Every structure is written in structure tokens, then in C-alpha cells.
Amino acid sequence: MSPVGGDAPVHVTLRGITRVYPAQAAQPPVHALGPIDLDLRQGEFFAVVGPSGCGKSTLLDVIAGLAVASAGDARFEGQAIDGSVPDGIGVVFQEDSSFPWLTVHDNIAFGLRELGRPADVVQAKVKYALDFMGLADFAQAYPAQLSGGMRQRVCIARTLVLEPRLILLDEPFGALDQQTRLLMGDELLRLWRETGATILLITHALDEATMLADRVGVMSARPGRFLEIVTTGWPRERDSTIVADPRFGGLTSRIWTLLRGESLRALGHTGVRR
Amino acid sequence: MKRVTLLRILVILGAIGLLEGLIHAGIVPRFTIIPPSEMASALAAILASGKLKVDIAVTLTNVAVAIVASMAAGVTIGTVLQRAAALRRILDPLFATYYAIPMYAFYPLLIVVFGLGDVPQICIGFLLAVMAVIINTLNGLDRVPRVLLKAARMHRMSALRTALRIRLPYAAPYIFTGFKLAVAYSFIGVIGAEFITSSRGIGYEISFAYNNFDNRLMYGLILFVLALVLTVNMSLHAWEKRLMMRRQR
Numbered sequence: 464m465s466p467v468g469g470d471a472p473v474h475v476t477l478r479g480i481t482r483v484y485p486a487q488a489a490q491p492p493v494h495a496l497g498p499i500d501l502d503l504r505q506g507e508f509f510a511v512v513g514p515s516g517c518g519k520s521t522l523l524d525v526i527a528g529l530a531v532a533s534a535g536d537a538r539f540e541g542q543a544i545d546g547s548v549p550d551g552i553g554v555v556f557q558e559d560s561s562f563p564w565l566t567v568h569d570n571i572a573f574g575l576r577e578l579g580r581p582a583d584v585v586q587a588k589v590k591y592a593l594d595f596m597g598l599a600d601f602a603q604a605y606p607a608q609l610s611g612g613m614r615q616r617v618c619i620a621r622t623l624v625l626e627p628r629l630i631l632l633d634e635p636f637g638a639l640d641q642q643t644r645l646l647m648g649d650e651l652l653r654l655w656r657e658t659g660a661t662i663l664l665i666t667h668a669l670d671e672a673t674m675l676a677d678r679v680g681v682m683s684a685r686p687g688r689f690l691e692i693v694t695t696g697w698p699r700e701r702d703s704t705i706v707a708d709p710r711f712g713g714l715t716s717r718i719w720t721l722l723r724g725e726s727l728r729a730l731g732h733t734g735v736r737r
Numbered sequence: 738m739k740r741v742t743l744l745r746i747l748v749i750l751g752a753i754g755l756l757e758g759l760i761h762a763g764i765v766p767r768f769t770i771i772p773p774s775e776m777a778s779a780l781a782a783i784l785a786s787g788k789l790k791v792d793i794a795v796t797l798t799n800v801a802v803a804i805v806a807s808m809a810a811g812v813t814i815g816t817v818l819q820r821a822a823a824l825r826r827i828l829d830p831l832f833a834t835y836y837a838i839p840m841y842a843f844y845p846l847l848i849v850v851f852g853l854g855d856v857p858q859i860c861i862g863f864l865l866a867v868m869a870v871i872i873n874t875l876n877g878l879d880r881v882p883r884v885l886l887k888a889a890r891m892h893r894m895s896a897l898r899t900a901l902r903i904r905l906p907y908a909a910p911y912i913f914t915g916f917k918l919a920v921a922y923s924f925i926g927v928i929g930a931e932f933i934t935s936s937r938g939i940g941y942e943i944s945f946a947y948n949n950f951d952n953r954l955m956y957g958l959i960l961f962v963l964a965l966v967l968t969v970n971m972s973l974h975a976w977e978k979r980l981m982m983r984r985q986r
């Protein structure tokens with residue numbers, strides 16, 4: 464399916480994944496997603512873009528084992544994902560999920576302590592993450608004292624210190640300004656290369672998707688399906704300066720052309736002339 | 738000191754001064770109420786004599802038992818109920834009308850069951866206090882954002898770990914409000930019950946003094962209860978504010 468890292472083993476397999484939210488009071492069932500077929504290769508950086516409400520977060524929930532697919536088969540490292548989160552998957556959620564009762568330091572240490580890692584190991588990893596995320600001066604602050612973007616960085620750090628083999632990120636840079644967003648993108652690329660993790664990144668910034676990913680999955684309006692999977696063909700060694708690459712604009716506008724009609728449809732416009 | 742704190746102290750001192758003045762001027766008769774200064778000296782004398790040591794100790798112990806028991810039971814019951822939606826729906830009307838029940842009406846029954854010792858007083862305090870903890874625990878647990886529970890599942894935490902490490906910590910400020918009420922209700926319940934049928938405790942001594950027209954003893958003890966409850970509640974209030982400060986955006 465993918466020429467990128469085509470030789471690497473398959474890490475995540477999705478076959479016919481569909482999710483329908485059951486009917487609720489005065490609300491008919493919502494067909495949110497699918498059917499989706501996708502293979503993520505080991506160590507691949509995959510980005511998902513799509514109109515608002517098309518089922519991106521739902522897709523992430525299914526892969527993470529946080530939601531059960533209504534139909535289809537989902538596998539991580541060959542094992543069926545069946546409604547609990549498999550070991551080795553880390554998620555950064557779209558909403559702020561920092562723990563308000565813990566300091567930044569203790570937020571980041573949370574997962575490591577939950578796993579019962581020795582205190583000195585926790586200490587070292589948290590310190591590294593604090594520096595990495597530019598949060599060192601706020602280690603003893605509470606999330607309420609941070610900006611939205613800083614809180615999101617706390618959540619990213621809390622997941623990354625666990626060194627997941629598959630990292631699922633749902634608009635993690637949504638609350639960040641453009642400059643910080645580019646720099647965080649660079650950090651993410653560096654981390655991705657160093658750890659060899661597989662990354663699935665949901666984003667609404669098309670240039671971000673083009674810049675970071677090996678492949679960009681472009682989704683249709685709800686129920687979300689992949690309209691096309693665009694291969695960027697970037698080298699593994701890359702950073703945000705790639706936006707100056709002559710092919711960058713072409714790739715981004717290709718994605719936008721695919722998305723434009725869908726985005727209008729998602730907003731309820733019909734009869735769009737293309 | 739903050740301006741508002743200063744004003745508050747001035748208002749209280751003013752009220753005390755006014756009462757003192759009214760009594761000394763003979764406008765308020767002495768057999769109704771004694772001047773605040775005499776209440777204070779009476780209280781000092783009571784404490785110095787040590788003759789009510791046992792009563793004070795008994796009341797404080799019983800209040801403490803009621804507080805601790807209602808906190809433990811309230812949080813446990815609240816946590817379990819929050820996870821048992823069906824049971825909660827059945828009990829909901831009871832919760833809504835609970836404080837309409839005059840708990841003291843059960844006092845005779847409690848005495849029949851538990852005898853004339855300390856248990857009936859503790860029971861009244863507990864019964865009044867426990868519902869405040871249950872209701873506030875439920876309120877706090879209901880507010881835990883869904884994404885935090887997703888985060889718990891991502892960390893592969895068991896239901897118990899999630900309750901202890903995510904749900905309850907998130908709900909802590911709300912539960913604390915319940916604790917604050919539990920402290921107040923425990924004092925009310927225990928001391929109130931001592932008034933009715935008891936042979937010792939602060940409530941018993943106040944009613945004894947009342948029946949013997951011993952205004953000095955009565956008002957000295959009333960002042961004691963007032964000062965005690967205010968101090969406890971004000972420190973809890975300050976603590977609660979610190980807890981909330983961390984959360985405020």
C-alpha cells in the first residue's frame with residue numbers, strides 16, 4: 464500500500480473499520496467513521512487531515528483501544544485491539560488532559576510512577592522531558608497557572624516519557640502559535656528518528672501534515688473515509704526547513720484541492736462547483 | 738492585612754461592644770444575657786478550674802468520631818454509588834429529601850438500640866454529616882472530564898487505581914466542601930443530642946446550667962462552642978481556598 468518504508472513490518476492494520484455512535488435521546492445513530500483500510504508501517508510518520516467532525520478523533524480512539532469499532536478488524540503488532548489500550552501505545556488527546564491537582568513535574572511523572580519505575584529513573588526522565596518541552600521553569604507550577612499551549616506540552620511530555628512504540632497525537636499543537644508549532648514539529652521529528660516509534664498525527668494544519676509526515680491520509684467529510692493517501696517522499700533526516708523545498712507547495716496544494724470540497728460539505732454547503 | 742478582613746474584625750468588635758454597652762446601660766437585662774466581657778471571664782474560669790474537663794473531652798471525642806466516620810463512609814458510599822447508576826436512581830429521592838428528616842426524632846430509638854452511652858450522640862452527628870459528604874462526593878465525581886478517564890485507560894489503570902489516582906483527586910475540592918459541612922453537622926448533631934438525654938458533654942452542661950439559672954456557666958460554654966466551631970471552620974475554609982487556588986484558571 465505504501466512505498467514509504469515498504470520493507471518495514473506492518474505495525475497497525477485496519478480493515479473495514481467503521482464506527483457508529485448508537486442513538487441517544489432524540490438523536491439518531493451517527494455513522495462517524497469508515498469503512499477505513501489502512502496499514503501503518505513500523506517507524507512510519509503518518510498524518511491525518513480531514514474536515515471538522517469527519518471522525519478523526521474517533522479513528523484515533525479505535526486504534527488506541529479506547530473505543531470499539533462497530534465493524535472491522537483492528538490490529539496492533541499483530542494482536543487484535545479489543546476495547547482496552549494495548550501496551551506500547553501512547554496517546555495525546557485533543558482536549559486538555561493534564562491533571563489539575565498535580566504539578567507539572569508530577570503530571571509528567573504520573574505514568575512512570577504508575578508503572579512503578581524507580582524514583583531515580585523517574586527523576587531523570589522527567590527532567591529530560593521538562594527540558595525537552597521547555598517547561599523546566601514551571602516544574603512546580605500547577606496546570607491552572609499555565610497557558611493552553613504549555614498545558615498541551617505537559618500532556619505531550621507525560622505520554623512521551625513512557626516511550627510508546629506507537630504514538631497517537633490528536634491536534635497536539637492546536638493551542639500553539641505558528642513559530643512554536645514549527646519548532647515543536649522539529650522536536651517531534653527528532654524524537655521520532657531517535658526512538659524509531661510509529662507516529663499517527665491528526666492535524667488541521669495542512670502544511671504541518673506535509674512537513675512532518677511520510678504519508679498524509681486525507682479524509683472525506685463524515686462518515687470519514689480516506690479519499691487519498693498522499694506520499695511526501697521526504698528523507699528521514701528532515702526538519703521544518705523542508706517548507707522551502709520546491710515540492711512542498713505542490714504537495715500542500717494537492718491536499719487542499721482534495722479537502723476543499725469535503726470541507727464545504729462538512730459545513731453543510733451543497734452543489735459546490737469544482 | 739486585607740481591607741475586608743480589617744472591616745470584618747471591626748464589625749464583629751463593634752457588635753460585641755454594642756452588646757456590652759446595651760447591657761451595662763441596663764437596656765438589655767442581665768438575667769437574659771450577660772456582657773461579653775463576663776462571658777469571656779466565665780469561660781476563662783471554667784477552663785482554669787478544670788471541672789468540665791471530662792465533658793469537653795467527651796464532646797470533642799464524640800464529634801471527632803462522628804466526623805471521621807462520616808467522612809470515611811460518605812466518600813466510600815459516594816464512590817460506589819457513582820458507579821452504580823441503577824441504585825443511585827432508586828436512592829435519589831431519599832437524597833433530595835434527606836435533610837427534611839428531623840434526625841432528633843430517632844434519638845429515642847437510638848437510645849433503645851445503643852443504650853445511654855456515647856453512641857446515640859455520635860449516631861445523630863454521623864447521620865447529619867454523612868449525607869453532605871455523599872452528595873458532595875457524587876457531585877465531584879460526576880464532574881471528572883471524560884478525557885481524564887481516557888488518560889487513565891491509556892495508562893492501563895484498573896478501576897480501583899482510577900478511582901484512587903484520578904477520580905477522587907479530581908473530585909477532592911468538592912469532597913472537601915462535604916468535609917467542611919460534615920464538621921459543622923457533627924458539632925450540631927452531637928451537642929444537640931447531648932441536650933436531650935445525656936449525662937455528660939458540653940451540651941448537657943449548657944442545658945444543666947440553663948435549668949439552674951447559672952448564666953455565667955451557660956454563656957461561658959456557649960462562647961466556648963462558638964469560638965471552637967468558628968476556629969475549626971475558618972481554618973477549613975482557608976485550607977479549601979488554598980486547594981481551590983491551584984485549580985483556578
Ligand SMILES: Nc1ncnc2c1ncn2[C@@H]1O[C@H](COP(=O)(O)OP(=O)(O)OP(=O)(O)O)[C@@H](O)[C@H]1O
Nearest residue numbers: 484493495514515516517518519520521522557685
Ligand atoms: N460520544 C459521541 N456520541 C455521539 N456522537 C459522537 C460522539 N463523539 C463524536 N460523535 C460524532 O462523531 C463524528 C466524528 O467525531 P470526531 O470527534 O471523531 O470528529 P473529528 O474529526 O475529530 O472532529 P474535529 O476535527 O472537530 O476534532 C461527529 O460528527 C460527532 O457528531
Ligand SMILES: [Mg+2]
Nearest residue numbers: 519520521557
Ligand atoms: Mg477531533
